[in-house]
Amino acid sequence: YTIRANKDGYIARKKEIDFLVAMNPETAQEDVRSLAPGAAVLYDEPLNLSSVRSDLIFYSVPYDKLVAPVCPEAKLRKLVRNMIYVGVVAKLLEIDMGEVEKAIRKQFSKKVKAANLNLAAVQAGYDYATATLPKRDPYFIQRMDKTKDKIIIDGNSAAALGCMFAGVTVVSWYPITPSSSLPEAAIEYMKRFRVGPDGKATFAIVQAEDELAAIGMVIGAGWAGARAMTATAGPGISLMAEFSGLAYYTEVPGVIWDIQRVGPSTGLPTRTSQGDILSTAFLSHGDTKHILLIPCSAEECFSMAQDAFELAEQFQTLVFVMSDLDLGMNNWMADPF
Template sequence: MPQRTVNDFTIRVATVNGSGSQSSNLVLTNSIFRLGIPVAPKNVFPSNIEGLPTWFDVRVTSKGYRCRTRDVDVLVALNAATWQQDVAGVKPGGVVVHEATYPLTGETQREDLTYYAVPFNALAKEHFSDKGDLRKYLMNMIYVGALAHLLEIPAGVVEEGLRAQFRSKASAVELNMKAVTIGIEYAREHLEKRDKYYLERMSGKTDGYLFMEGNRAAALGCLMGGCTVAAWYPITPSSSLCEYFIQYADKYRVDKETGDRNVAIVQAEDELAAAGMVFGAGWAGARAMTSTSGPGISLMAEYVGYGYYAEVPGVIFDVQRAGPSTGLPTRTMQGDVAFAYTLSHGDTKHIVLLPATVREAYELAMDAFDLADRLQTPVLVLSDLDLGMNSWLTKALPYPKKPFDRGKVLGADDLASMKSWGRYRDVDKDGIPYRTLPGTKHSNAGFFTRGTGHDEEARYSEQPEVWQRGLDRLLRKLETARTTVPAPVVDEKGRNVAIIAYGTTHHAVVEARDKLHDAGIDVDYLRVRALPLSPEVATFVKRHERVYVVEQNRDGQLYGILRTELPPHLIGRLESIRHYNGVPIDAYVIVDPLLEAERAPAVVAE
């Protein structure tokens, strides 16, 4: 018997898209979580409704890592089309649980793996021939049972997982449990445990945690952040953000007696129209948002530039997917950072928020509405498919503590006590002017909002000095924003080497820093949470000899922004580490090049 590997391995379930494996995958995930073991599920799925291959990775991680890992230890093979490729991807010493009819010949017959053949199809046919379409779902549930037996998950725990998945639907729980039991029974009678992978109950690691996707958390942020107008155009991977918002709005924004709603949600004709509705609503005083992905922000560029120059609040969620162009709609990337920062023609710089966790997806969504109102400008919140669509372990989201910050809005009473006001005057010298809302009952309230050149009184102007003065004030506002937006998160202990990252790359950095520590290299870490960059970023770089900027795009987009915005003498300290194959970054993407670079002199010496 080889040494036991407990609570630290990855299970990959390979199935065909549309075969109904999602429920069984989530039940497996939930069952392991119920043993008190942290898990990080990642769904790698195709841009397809039915027929293409899909993989679901459940990373079991006693240390609580959240990022993807390259290693597949346990494969559940339920897709004949990818059978060969799937077996090839299993780590030496790993396990393959497979449909019994798949051939074990040539490349699929590896000496270094343990195989368990289960006649999933035949079992489903035997027990569920009367279940019609449900049969394929139940077949997937049989694998949960077989795996539960092999990994030693008690049947009662799986049943709890089923209850969590199917909520109060007792009949569904019963039927699915029957399928799980068939899997358990089959494994007990026919499979002799020959591998090293085990799950053992843990304590103190998952207390108070729940599973949530970033898109759901962002939708809750919109709900609690006071969003009243949402306009959207369906696009993967952002659709679920608005769909969750609709779901919560239907429940929490409707007067139970009258049916009156205090929210308006419009499915627009395209992303540009969605952006137009957002800025129209923002101008009229509502907190408005749209959610989209890369192709959508390309369309929105026109209105976002308008929002910037005319100074209209609006919140845009960009759940990034792999681009350019249509790219890989169901794969992840941090590829829109540079584009979003300067979205639209002319001199533009936008507020960009970069949530890394589910908690931040929620909190930065709320912050986005405050910042949009406070700074009177578009705010782009850039998450990604990994954060948006995967389920992450997170602590319960806290009830908001802050009231809304509606920014500098003058009401009729304010106007009555003022001799005059000008829409674009910089009264407070922070670059942020005062505004009034349409409907304000005062004869001085009105002004003309326009994307054409205008002076401090919002009058049309082509005067060179007026135009330049306006652009300079917008730059002043950007400087104010540097210290208004969420500050970077810094973990620093005086080391020479550091990492800068943002968004979901964070989770790979966490694991990478542990691995680097094990290899004898400790690194400091700064996580950027917003653009424009906080002044802290420059001082952080100044305190380090080498700073590795890690991100999930080909061109090193934040690296480029840093090179442009940091003092020239600091630029040479930056190194870029990039990952851009569409699947979430793992720790080795950071560890390998960093170790190589940091150990380079030693290697030469050898």
């Protein structure tokens, strides 16, 4: 995976890698060959990657030797050794160790021993880098204040919050990547904020047997006057075509979230796409022209959720919110809402 830190807020992946942490022995040499001259490489000593090229900056670390004294139990060493990387990277990129400890304590909040063990491995890496790895590359991390007062949230959670604030009372859904986390987030939020003083829920969230049943429940609830929604992906949208036509011509309001992905094939659901726009705009049979809202940020996932319900009632029709995997499932920095 790739991490990009940029003072101007750029978040798109770029082709060039400035600092490579070679954690996969099977692809390490190929990864090194793909780097531009002057890039830095951190690697496990036995890989001997410095012999591959002479125009890169190499940092060799004996991870097995460093983790042995930290973790006497051989079974746990494989789990802990990668934390040596964290310590070395913290030293080389000038990352505050206090922040590293805070992140580890949060990750292992209920496992104090595990947190201490991982911190010891991080410290071993940091100490080794301090003693034996002089800084030879120009890269570093600097604390800045541009993220002050920002929040971090994924698009699906923002959408779930927006739907709750919009007054949704019925959610019917069938699990499908990458939309499942939207109704799952809605379940948690509604349990917290939409239970009456008498302890009874003021909402209904139903996991349907399939996508056809999910959209059917939305239409039935909308017919009865409820604010209802479902969330799905492209294959689910295809299955909802006939019911969408029914809602369109009978003028029944409802909201459908399409968290778009690439195709129905195995593996492709984990890739993002915006390929459902045209087919969804004219979904069903006949002269249907659906309303589509297309958010570009977590903030818009929140605000357009509310817009969708308002438009659905105003025009007495289905409204589709066209998010995608990248926006829906990844964490984004956003202004508070």
